Every structure is written in C-alpha cells, then in structure tokens.
Amino acid sequence: MTSDTDARSDALAVMAGLTGPGGRFELAEDDVLGTRLPVFTHRHRALHEVLHESVRFADREYVVTADRRLTFAEHAAQVASLARVLREEHGVAKGDRVAIAAANSVEWIQTFWATVSIGAVVVGFNAWWSARELEYGIGHAAPSLVVADAKRAALLAGVEVPVLSVTEDIPRFATAYDDGPLPSVDVAEDNPAVILYTSGTSGRPKGAVHTHRNLLSVVEYHRLNDALLKALGEPLxxxxxxxxxxxxxxxxxxxxxxxxxxxxxxxxxxxxxxxxxxxxxxxxxxxxxxxxxxxxxxxxxxxxxxxxxxxxxxxxxxxxxxxxxxxxxxxxxxxxxxxxxxxxSLVDSYGLTESCTAIAVATSQDLAEAPGSLGRPVTGVQLEIRDPLGEVLPEGEEGEVCVRSAFNMLGYWDDEEATGNAIGEDRWLRTGDIGRLREGRLYLTTRRSDLIIRGGENVYPAEIEGVLSAHPDVMECIVLGAPHPDLGQEVAAVVVTRAGSAVTDEALRAYAVGELAYFKVPTRWRLTTESLPRNATGKVIRASVRP
Known part of the structure; x- marks a missing residue:
C-alpha cells in the first residue's frame, strides 16, 4: 500500500524530471526585467503563437455553451476574421487598448484572442461596475474602442469612445472574411497583453498589467500540471x-x-x-x-x-x-x-490578480495533513515572509507574504507610485497579506488588512467610504466586512450622521446604488451620532468599531 508520503515523493521525483535539465518543462534562470528568475525554457514568446498552434486540434471542441459548440478550427478562423476587421476597419494597432465590458460569452473569448494576437491590449472591465466606475475605467485605460453587451452599453451612453456590440458586431466581424491568415505581430515578451482591474486601498481601482510572458508562463504551468498527472498514471x-x-x-x-x-x-x-x-x-x-x-x-x-x-x-x-x-x-x-x-478531489489555492495564477496550492493531502493551510508555493514561485523592514523571517514567524516569479504582473497601468509600492527593483511583489510558513506550507493570518472578500469579489472599504462621505448628511463613516453564511463576508457600513439629519439607511443605500457596483453597496447599516474612535494620530481604530 502506498502512503501519502510515498505518493508525494513519487510526484516530486517526476516533477524533477519534467523541470530539470533537458526536461520537457525545463526551468532555467534567465533575465526578466533586469532580474534573474526561473523561466520555462521551451515556451512561446507571444500569445498569437498559441492561437496558431491550436489549429492542430481541428475538430475538437474548444468552447461549448448551453446552445453552441465551437471547434478549435472554427474558433481560429473566426478570430482571424475578427482580428482583420479590428485592425483594418477600426484601426486597432499594436499597443492600443480594447476594453471589454460584458458578461461571459463566446464573443468575449474571441475578442480577447483577436486583440492580443494583433499586439493590442485587452482591458477587462468588471461586468458589475456602475456607470461611474466604467467612466473611470475608460478615462484611465484610454481604450481605442469598447466591446460591450446591451446592459453595459446602456451605461456607456454618451462616452466618446466607439462601442461595438457583443451580440451584433462581433458575430458579424467574426464571419466577415473566410480563409484569411491567422493574425500575428512582432511583440516582446514583456509587452502588455492584458489589464485587469483590482480595487486599491486608495479607493480607486488599479489596472494590473499582465504581459505576454506572464500569460505564457501560466500556460506552461498548466501544461506541466497535465504532464505530471499523466506521468503519475492519471487514467484520463x-x-x-x-x-x-x-x-x-x-x-x-x-x-x-x-x-x-x-x-x-x-x-x-x-x-x-x-x-x-x-x-x-x-x-x-x-x-x-x-x-x-x-x-x-x-x-x-x-x-x-x-x-x-x-x-x-x-x-x-x-x-x-x-x-x-x-x-x-x-x-x-x-x-x-x-x-x-x-x-x-478538493483543493484550495491562494493567488492575487497581481500574481496571474496561484501563488500556493493546497492539495487534498495538504488539506488532510494541515487543515487551514494554503499549501506550498507552485512551480516557479519564490515565496518569503518578511518583517516591516523587509528582512526575511524564519519559518513559523508572522509577516508580509512576498513573492517573485515570471508570473507576476508588470505593474499597475499609469500608476508609477502604486507600482513602486508593490514591486521592488528586484521584482519581489509585496502582497500586503500577512502570513507564516510552517513545514513549507503557507498559512494566511490577514488578507490585506481592510479587504472585504464578498463572494470572491475584492471590496476595499476606502472606495465605498469615499462615496458615502460625499453625501451631505454624512459626517464620517467606516466600512467593514461582516460574516455572511453564503458570501463569506458582506459589506457593512457604520455612518455618523450630521446633527439634525433625518437620513435613513434606505436613502443611503439608494445613493450608493447609483455610484457603486452592486456587490460594493453595503447590505448592513448602522447609523449613529457618536464619533468614530480614533488613535493618537487621528486614524480610526477599526478593530473598535462594531458593524
């Protein structure tokens, strides 16, 4: 009978063969933005290469929905047509941004591949954003055009950027040309390919810039995992x-x-x-x-x-x-x-928008042996726990989780200060999360001190507090996460109203709905006339406030 320890040893031995010198997924140090990092030797250098290679899968199905089935060959042909229209008829060039504001669809996926394959940058707007948030995103990313579904297009009325329809324009463009060449472009590995937004503690969303190298490193990571399973006898x-x-x-x-x-x-x-x-x-x-x-x-x-x-x-x-x-x-x-x-089969993982993929993964064995852990760092990720001065802490001590890899984002779009605060010249990413390592496994203590994670969506209180503080009846406020049986956490607001105000929580909720994505709107409210507790420097003592 094979023990869990034996199984892990077997997996490590196979992994060493796959990633070692001469292996199919050989890892070797190379220069990445001025820093020596482990990279996959046998990797693609541009995303269009993945599209070109995909035609070998021909009639295998790539995407299926409740009522549609799209093969790899059909997908490639339609992306080629769409890319030609974007480039020739809409003037989308290398480095231009194409924003997508829409719910999940086949057209979302095709727009992504067409855009990155001509060297342009996909900007993935949160489909739950309000009109105000979409306006901010357009002003910040400055896309040359926006692809939107009907719901989001209605919120974009009046914007000065061309808006293409997911349901009408994209299907038409995807079938406009037959038998055209697949798109390609001369791009560097570290050129931007995608911008995805994550909320910031300053209260405004930040655009994490992911490069061709970042995404193609993720591709190799997943191919490696598939090869590992196969080598270990996975029947399928x-x-x-x-x-x-x-x-x-x-x-x-x-x-x-x-x-x-x-x-x-x-x-x-x-x-x-x-x-x-x-x-x-x-x-x-x-x-x-x-x-x-x-x-x-x-x-x-x-x-x-x-x-x-x-x-x-x-x-x-x-x-x-x-x-x-x-x-x-x-x-x-x-x-x-x-x-x-x-x-x-249950596994858990820990990652950030900034890290592109998982930083650590807890296998079923990890969850059984060490409940509460998030497992070990994944292949290619270097992880350290550091004190406030940046010194590496020994195993078992609590500090900030810092990671470095070829997966990590380039930086934040048009925000040098935020980028500098997050990533040093040595490419270590400071996550802001507090944790510790024990027997090589990661345990998180606090996930970005003020962060609320509601149903998988990151919500930073500062943004909501900024909106509520602009209301004429609000003196000050604080937004906190409160436990929720379904969502994990819900958004709670404690509002100090101005003297003589008769404002209600219903009125404040209605006000917030017009300014924020629905998942950021507080669902628990406490209105009071008592000032919030503050420390000697004037900062609110969050731990002393009850939702």
Missing amino acids: DPMDRVHLLALPLFHIAGLHNLVVPRLATGSKIALYEGAFDADAVLRMVERERITNWGAVPTMANRLLEHGDISGYDTSSLTAFSLASAPSSPRFKERLREQLPFAKD
Missing part, C-alpha cells in the same frame, strides 16, 4: 478533460487560468452563462461530462444549500478546486462530507 488523457467555466472572464481564474491554457492543451471549456444557478450548473456537469471545476466558496456553499444532489450524475467530476476567496477548514470539511465529488 488531459486533452479529454472538460473544464467548467462559471467564473467571470475579467478575473485571472477564468481568463488566464482556463481560457488561455486550454487553447494550448486542446481540452474543452464548458462555458456557463448567466447568474449562478445550482440546478443549471449541475445539469451542465451531467450533459458535458465535466471533469474539472474551479469555484469560489460562494458557489460551493450554494451547492450545499441546494440539498441532496444524488439526482445528478456528477461521476465525471474528479477535480474540484476553491479559489478567489478564503474559506474555513470546517467549510471544506462540509464540502467533503456532502458533495461526493469533493471527497477526494
């Missing part, structure tokens, strides 16, 4: 795996770690469209024989709330992972107890 060919995509495409989990690598591996994506519905998702698992599912804890919790799922055939699911938000050991235990497919 990685190409025959079916990956459920129910996470937003403006997140690294959906775009960088699913849509992009699967074009390189020849495996299928089952794209779930619309609001999450447990019954509809489970029916898709049945119908498409889905093998891999990456979910935020909120989705997993809704499966638990759905009750008995024995009426659904989930026997194909052999990989179920949690991402984008923290979850407790007890929650994971409930998943293993109540979801048959989670019993032996």
